[in-house]
Amino acid sequence: MSLKIKWLIASMILLNFQFSKAQQTKSIEELKLDAADSTAFKSVIARLSFSDKVTQGIQQLVLPKPIEGYELFLYGSSRKTVIDLKGKIYQPLVDCEVQLVLKLRNIQNNKAYEFQQGIKVEGQFRKQSGVNKQPFVIPSLQEWNGGNGHFKLLPNSRIIISADAEKLLMPAAKIFLKELKQLTGYPSLSIANGKAKAGDIVLAIDATQKNLGNEGYAMAIDQAIHIKAPYYKGTFWATRTVLQLLEQDPTHHQIVKGKARDYPKYEVRGLVLDVGRKFFTLDFLKHYVKMMAYYKMGDFHIHLNDNGFKQFFEGDWNKTYSAFRLESTTYPQLTAKDGHYTKAEFKELQLTGQLYGIRIIPEIDVPAHSLAFTKAFPEIGSKAYGMDHLDINNPKTYEIIDNVFKEYIVGKDPVFVDPEVHIGTDEYSKKEAESFRAFTDHYIRFVQSFGKKVRLWGALTHAQGNTPVSADGVTMNAWYNGYAEPKEMVRLGYDQISTPDGSLYIVPAAGYYYDFLNVKRLYQNWEPNQIGNVSFLMGHPKIRGGMFAVWNDHVGNGITMKDVHQRVFPAMQVLAEKMWAGKTAQSDWNNFAKNSINIGEGPGLNMRAIVPSATADSLVLKKDLLDKSAKSIQLPLKEIGYPYSVAFTLQPAMGSNADVTLFQSENARVFLLKSDGLRLGFSRENYTDLFDFVFEQDKAYKVVITGNEKGTWLYVDGKLVQKMEGKKLSFVNTKDTMNRIQTLVFPLSELGDAKNGVYGLVSELKVYNKRLNEQLITDLSATH
DSSP, X not given: OOOXXXXXXXXXXXXXXXXXXXXXXXXXXXXXXXXXXXXHHHHHHHTOOOBSEEOTTOOBOOOOOOSTTEEEEEEEESOTTTBOTTOBBOOOSSOEEEEEEEEEEETTTXXXXXEEEEEEEOOSSOOOSSSOOOOOOSSOOSEEEEXXXXXXXXTTOEEEEOGGGHHHHHHHHHXXXXXXXXXXXXXXXXXXXXXXXXXXXXXXXXXXXXXXXTTOEEEEESSSEEEEESSHHHHHHHHHHHHHHHXXXXXXXXXXXXEEEEOOSXXXXXXXXXXXXXXXXXXXXXXXXXXXXXXXXXXXXXXXXXXXXXXXXXXXXXXXOEEEOBOOSSSGGGSOSSSOBOHHHHHHHHHHHHHTTOEEEEEEEESSSOHHXXXXXXXXXXXXXXXXXXXXXXXXXXXXXXXXXXXXXXXXXXXXXXXXXXXXXOSOOGGGHHHHHHHHHHHHHHHHTTTOEEEEEOOTTXXXXXXXXXXXXXXXXXXXXXXXXXXXXXXXXXXXXXXXXXXXXXXXXXXXXXXXXXXXXXXXXXXXXXETTEEOOTTOTTEEEEEEEEOOOSTTSSOOHHHHHHHHHHHHHHHHHHHHTOSOTTOOHXXXXXXXXTOOSSTTOOTTOOOOOSSTTOEEEEEOOOOTTOSEEEOSXXXXXXXXXXXXXXXXXXTOOSEEEEEEOSSEEEXXXXXXXXXXXXXXXXXXXXXXXXXXXXXXXXXXXXXXXXXXXXXXXXXXXXXXXXXXXXXXXXXXXXXXOOOOOEEOSEEEOTTTOOTTTEEEEEEESSOOOHHHHHHHHHHO
16 A cells, blocks of 8 residues: 655644653664554554645655554754754755665564665755856755856965854865866965955854754855855865866866755765785875875774685685784884884874875774784784684683773774774684673773774674673674674664675675676665665664775785775766765766766876877877986886886997886886896886786887786787786695786886986887787887
8 A cells, every 4th residue: 555645734833842761762672463453553654644845935744643652753854954853944955855764663572674665855946047157066966046157266266264163174274275276287376364356265163053064064156156064064065066066167167056955865985995915005004095085985894803814825714915004112023024014104194084085994903804903912812713813712812802992992083083993703613602702792891991992803793692792882894694684784783785795795706796896886776774685764863874895815916005995096086976966866976987988086196197288199108218318217106006008219228237227206116137048027016027028128119008907918020929817826735726916007217227327228119008919019010
């Protein structure tokens, strides 16, 4: 039976909501419903009468009264900025639909039934023809009313901070100013006070618009741009929108006029990065803070410890790779020697993140994935389940892990800055379910005792038992429904972050999960209310948002930081859209795919090393390299990313040094090495690869190196001589193999080096931002 919807008209007396004690209680464990319960609830709902539209002038939502013995209340809203959880209505700019989650409770037995109801809320403005259409940004603007003409940023434009918000907003203004200068090339832009003039951008705090929430903002684009938000983060997000709009303008100087109100559909929108099995430099993490901010992805979850798989290390835990990436003064032996962050560095990263609107969520993963701890303290390793498991029945384990957490969360100025800390807790042997549950509960309460909130991985369906585990103030990354059934976890009181492994896990080159996410499918079909095959009602308050994740399971597989980034970036664009805006009437994959190309990583950021070409043949650099006086030659490009082709003439001279650098950047090096003859090779991060082709001295060769995210190919004199792609590593005593990636973001900062020189070795350099086909390479080699 379909539900007839009717909302009470404005002339009705507005009543305050009557919220039951059960609604106000946190972490209530709702009783499971059987078929008879569901039938009874549906029967009561069928008698309720609503209307489907809120017209202008109605400021409070009034719910109908159910039959005696039941209570009805508003439980969730997909746009709390329009209809909040107290039922207050805030008129949007334009008509919009809000999905409400209503809860009907049986007062006698405390059982409850949730159901969805959509309601249209009339906006302040009607749609008009002949006005500016909603401009494209990632993520999309939630509300837009178009104007006529364009705002123009001038060479002497100013960022004006309202006088009452100068101290609060100055950090945002300084960041914004630097990025505007980078993007526009206007060196005279400035920060000022006073009345706005044409071309200025005004930043202000407006406490009267608190319904916009911590991240929402209002923006009026006219002769000047006026940005108002109730809090810092919303103001900062608005500057990201301005930058994206300017980036898409060919001159980077103008934006269409109009009014916008913008706010996220989901609070948590982020990325999990496994730095435990692959070290990422502090510069990389800082780059990601800025790039994630550019897409309003507010949570950066850093997985600080983990280990490789034993079968790839001769089946020996002592040889298996593991790392804990933080400096520890309590246990110095715990800190990874091959890459870690000092406490000061990690804290500075978090504080920088706050200025950019980013929460750094640090994770210390226990009691599985814990080989780094057991290598430092073998006595706390599990004899039964392997040394990557802590012995959770050993009091010494608790002593050591307590001290580890305390080092980073204790005191008024702790190393872990954000209010939330992730404690791991997944994939432990289910034979120890009761001990695992006790361990999990201990660390929830332990971390909370220092004033922190707790996040953890879902595991309590896998580890079923009788030992209680606290849910109060606890958020669960719901990653695999077999480990934690999402609806059961919600019933137990846990907030959820949708992190489904089958959709959102990137495991580079592993051959399982995704190497690159299926971004088209995610754009068209996914939102954070979906966790695996379970969907929650839109606007459900226990679904905080979503995250995607990068897991570097296969240690030493050739994947570089740039290769990880190549996988993350397209997912970042799509998932930023899905987590902020969800699916809207404007959602169109083809339009998104076409326009997203025009938005990069943010001003001054280009880790993908994209080099645009102004010519039809994709040529981006041509240089003869005939400077006899120079031992090394500075090139105008830093590097070029996938896909590319680099063509040059190579003539190894008699008496060549054993190792001559041909091309280099801060990230990579291409060299000529004496190794069973003269051979080309390249190195990046801790990986080195040599081509098999042997060059003769004093003979000129036409060389083309092409590369993409799958591999690197070498052509000599127009013929393919080696394809570095698809290499497999095998290991003793296991049938398992590992893909060995041989990719290269080609270095182009400098030709040669000051020590050995390169004159005469390399000449006639041409660089293209595409992979040339076989015929073009043949033709190029014939005429090059």
